[in-house]
Amino acid sequence: MKPSELRAKDVAQLNQELNDLLKAQFGLRMQIATQQLSNNSQLKKTRRDIARVRTIIAQKAANK
Numbered sequence: 001m002k003p004s005e006l007r008a009k010d011v012a013q014l015n016q017e018l019n020d021l022l023k024a025q026f027g028l029r030m031q032i033a034t035q036q037l038s039n040n041s042q043l044k045k046t047r048r049d050i051a052r053v054r055t056i057i058a059q060k061a062a063n064k
Contacts, residue, residue, distance in 0.1 A: 001017075001049050001052065003052055003056065006052060006053060006056045007056055011057060011060055014053055014056060014057050014060070015057070017053050018050065018053045018054065018057070021046060021049050021050045021053060022050065024046050025043070025046045025047065025050065028042055028043045028046060029043070
């Protein structure tokens with residue numbers, strides 16, 4: 001997900017996106033634990049997307 005796409009969203013949408021990403025991360029961790037995940041790079045991408053969303057939420061909070 002691109003930062004420009006995230007900046008276009010409001011805080012409520014960003015919080016929803018964050019919740020969705022956290023659920024996806026949990027699912028990926030469970031797949032790793034049960035050895036069902038073949039592409040481990042998905043977890044890294046999800047972690048970075050979570051960090052992007054949290055950063056933009058913090059930036060929007062600082063601008064208010």
